[in-house]
Amino acid sequence: MSAAAEVKRITTATLQKMKASGQKISMLTAYDFSFARMIDGAGIDVILVGDSASNVMAGHETTLPITLDQMIYHAQSVVRGAKRCLIVVDMPFGSYQGNGDIALASAIRIMKETGAHAVKMEGGEEILDSVKRIISAGIPIMAHLGLTPQSIYKFGSYNVRAKEEAEANKLKKDALLLQDAGCFAVVLEKIPATLAREVSDSLEVPTIGIGAGAHCDGQVLVMHDMLGINTEFRPRFLRQYLNIHEQVTGAVKQYIDDVKSGGFPTDAESY
Numbered sequence: 181m182s183a184a185a186e187v188k189r190i191t192t193a194t195l196q197k198m199k200a201s202g203q204k205i206s207m208l209t210a211y212d213f214s215f216a217r218m219i220d221g222a223g224i225d226v227i228l229v230g231d232s233a234s235n236v237m238a239g240h241e242t243t244l245p246i247t248l249d250q251m252i253y254h255a256q257s258v259v260r261g262a263k264r265c266l267i268v269v270d271m272p273f274g275s276y277q278g279n280g281d282i283a284l285a286s287a288i289r290i291m292k293e294t295g296a297h298a299v300k301m302e303g304g305e306e307i308l309d310s311v312k313r314i315i316s317a318g319i320p321i322m323a324h325l326g327l328t329p330q331s332i333y334k335f336g337s338y339n340v341r342a343k344e345e346a347e348a349n350k351l352k353k354d355a356l357l358l359q360d361a362g363c364f365a366v367v368l369e370k371i372p373a374t375l376a377r378e379v380s381d382s383l384e385v386p387t388i389g390i391g392a393g394a395h396c397d398g399q400v401l402v403m404h405d406m407l408g409i410n411t412e413f414r415p416r417f418l419r420q421y422l423n424i425h426e427q428v429t430g431a432v433k434q435y436i437d438d439v440k441s442g443g444f445p446t447d448a449e450s451y
């Protein structure tokens with residue numbers, strides 16, 4: 181058996197089994213080949229090709245501007261780098277809202293052109309028709325409730341969602357509707373930990389939290405935030421594991437000094 185054939189791919193069924201056996205699910209975003217290879221090699225369960233690429237890769241203020249073509253480009257790069265984890269691709273703003281035909285066509289493009297394994301969509305009852313159309317085509321969907329950044333101009337801020345009873349009740353109802361429609365997991369973003377626990381206990385499919393406390397079945401962070409590439413964003417839920425910004429700046433300063441002083445290259449670095 182070749183080395184490539186030995187890699188056992190994580191599937192949506194694996195995540196289901198992990199929830200059933202109480203094993204936590206680890207998920208991180210990635211947007212390119214090199215980071216996907218490192219993150220996959222480290223043993224992550226799921227890579228999300230997030231539309232946060234709009235922020236951390238392209239420098240936009242929100243996730244709204246990124247296009248379907250751009251998401252497909254990022255996802256193709258990630259798929260080439262990651263051999264073991266499940267790869268989920270965000271459907272960008274405008275590629276699914278309000279029209280089941282467009283939603284299905286967008287999801288099919290993602291699956292066909294990237295080789296990824298599933299798509300993620302933000303919203304509850306409002307997008308249920310699109311969710312059902314996509315699932316009926318055999319495409320797995322990870323749902324996303326709570327703070328849904330594609331609706332930032334409706335919310336008006338990135339504050340914690342569903343603190344009030346009415347919004348919490350809607351979220352609980354949406355989670356069940358999405359599970360019944362066939363979604364294989366639900367991201368819960370920036371909601372109270374007690375609510376996330378209640379939702380996680382009520383669902384058979386796994387919940388993946390970001391700013392939703394410890395009782396979710398898994399956790400996700402944006403790679404640029406947890407590695408300290410992007411150091412300006414420091415919400416309370418974020419644990420920063422590295423300060424790559426500092427390390428890269430230090431290395432680049434050293435390189436500049438070496439070039440300016442004539443210390444690079446040496447004879448050993450020349451032909």
Ligand code: KIV
Nearest residue numbers: 209230231232400402
């Ligand atoms: O786009 C993204 O990175 C996300 C995560 C924050 C869950 O949707």
